[in-house]
Structures are given as structure tokens and as C-alpha cells.
Amino acid sequence: MAGHSQFKNIMFRKGAQDKKRSQLFSKLAREITVAAKQGLPEPDKNPKLRAAIMAARKENMPKDNIERAIKKALGGDAENYEEMRYEGYGPGGVAVIVEALTDNRNRTGGDIRSIFSKHDGNMGETGSVSFMFNRVGSITYPADKGSADAMIDVAIDAGADECLTTDDGHEFLCAPDDFGGVRDALEAKLGPAATARIVWKPQNSVAVNEETGQTLLKMLDALDDHDDVQRVYSNFDMPEALLEKLSAA
Numbered sequence: 001m002a003g004h005s006q007f008k009n010i011m012f013r014k015g016a017q018d019k020k021r022s023q024l025f026s027k028l029a030r031e032i033t034v035a036a037k038q039g040l041p042e043p044d045k046n047p048k049l050r051a052a053i054m055a056a057r058k059e060n061m062p063k064d065n066i067e068r069a070i071k072k073a074l075g076g077d078a079e080n081y082e083e084m085r086y087e088g089y090g091p092g093g094v095a096v097i098v099e100a101l102t103d104n105r106n107r108t109g110g111d112i113r114s115i116f117s118k119h120d121g122n123m124g125e126t127g128s129v130s131f132m133f134n135r136v137g138s139i140t141y142p143a144d145k146g147s148a149d150a151m152i153d154v155a156i157d158a159g160a161d162e163c164l165t166t167d168d169g170h171e172f173l174c175a176p177d178d179f180g181g182v183r184d185a186l187e188a189k190l191g192p193a194a195t196a197r198i199v200w201k202p203q204n205s206v207a208v209n210e211e212t213g214q215t216l217l218k219m220l221d222a223l224d225d226h227d228d229v230q231r232v233y234s235n236f237d238m239p240e241a242l243l244e245k246l247s248a249a
Contacts, residue, residue, distance in 0.1 A: 027230055028056040029069040030101050034081050036073035047180045051197050058195060079103045086112045087130055088123035090219050090234065092212035095129035096121070097200050097233040098223055108228045115226070119219030132235060133200040136161075137179030139172045139186055140195045146170075158185035169194065173201075202235030210246070213238050217246050 031052045039046040043053055049070075056066050082105055086098040096116075102108035116123040139160075145151070148165035151172075155163040160172040160182050174182040176198050183196050208216060216236060223232045238246075 023225070023227065024059060025056075025061050025065055026227070027101075028052070028059060028061055029065060029072075030081065031230060032056060032066060032069035033073045034083075034101055036070045041070050041074055047183075054193065054196055084108060085126060085130075086123060087126060087128045088116050089121055089129065090116070090236075091120040091215045092206060092208050092236070094206050094208065094216055094234050094236040095132050095202070096220070096223075097130060097133060098229055099231045099233075100226075100228045101230055102228040108226075111226060111228075112223065115219060115222045119215050119222065121219055130200070132204065133202050133233065135176055136199060136201050137174040137176055137182060138195070138197060138199045138201075139174075139183050139193045141170045141172075141186075141190055141193055143167065143169045145190050154186065154189055158182050158189065160186070199231075200233040202233070205235050205237035208236045208238045210242055213242060213246050217243075 032049065035046060035049040035052045039048060041049070043050040053066055081101040081103050084100045084102055084105055086100065086109065088096055090096050098112055100108055100112070113123045115121075141151075143165075146154070148163075148170075151163045151165055151170045155161075155172050158172065159178060160174045162173050164171045164173065172182065172186060179196075179198055183193065186193060213236070216234075220232055220234060223229055
């Protein structure tokens, strides 16, 4: 029985991973379709589409899926999605921003509000927490592109505001209006970026203990699992060891 149980557990985990992967590809495809529908279907002439395709490639989304998502926009039968932003507070007073693409704002808004409520949170009005975040362009590269000092020189030349270097890599930050020019200048020097998009960066963080963190992570997972949600941002601060422990639970 032990072996059988172990096999079932492995199959369950694989099924969950496959579902996550399928859901991720669906979200990426939706973002590509919307970007292609809003502008030109050519990445070189449509920065938003270019960023969406870049994100899809980073997740190893098949080329056929990407091309199919673009063709869907050209076919004229693609759903009309709205870009929505939801804001609120999670457990422990953690600020949360949710970006979504939806074809039914009432349904999505109700679902997001319910997720906040079920996890000791409270969804507020647009602007209720975004003032605690900075809207910035973020372009990332792997650590092997060069030293921190070298990347600062590259940032200055490219017109970026700053470059943050960690063991994971280099992140160049800039104003949203400068995003396209900075990204292109960086690509000319360093090649294609690992990621490039406009994000929400928290100005300050909120410390979270284990009990609160457990509920918070469940809420963030529930939001991320929603089909209409593209990205979730928050300002919680948790020791890495505790985060790994709760994530593995």
C-alpha cells in the first residue's frame, strides 16, 4: 500500500503541475491576443506584444501556441477583454494589487472580492493601496551578464534610473514612459532580456509572521489561480526560510 500511495501522490502532484502549466499558457496566450488586438500584430512594432511574447518564451510556451494567440486577434473573433486592476488589503495589513484581463468585469470583480474576504482580507477601491507602490519599468538579465559595477555603467548608458544586482541577476528600473527606449538600449548592449514589463514595486514592506503568512500565501495562491488574473503584487516581508516552509506545506 505504501508504494501505491506514493505513486498516487506523484501522479497527483504531476497533475497539479500540468494544470498549472496549462493555466499559465492560457493566461499568456490571452495577454498575447489582447496585445496583438490593441496594436499591430508584429512584435517589432508593438512593444506590448513584444513583452507578452517574451514572457511566454521565458515559460517555454510552444511557438505554435504563441502564433495561434496572435492569429486569434487577427481573426476578429477574439473575446473583448478589459484590463482591470483590483486593490485591497490581505491578512496582517499587507497591500495587494491584482491585474486581470476579463470579458466579464462583474464576474471577475465578485470572484476577487470573495477571495479577499475568505482569507481575512478586504478589497478596496482602485487607488486604495497603489499609492504605496511605484509603477516602474523592469528589465531583467541573468547574473552572468556582468558584475554589478559593469551593469551600473550599462544602466547609465541606457538611460535606466538604477540597476539592482542580486545572486539571481540584474534588474534595471526606469520610468514607464522611458520603458521602450531603455529596453531597446539594453538589448543592443546585452542581448534579449530575461523579462521586460512594467510592474508595481512596493515603497515599503510589511513584516508577516508564520500564522498570518500561512493565510496570506493561501490568498495569493487563490488569486494567482484565478483564470482572469494575470499578475499579483504585494508588499509583505517574510524571512526566506519561513517562506520556503509555508510554500512547501
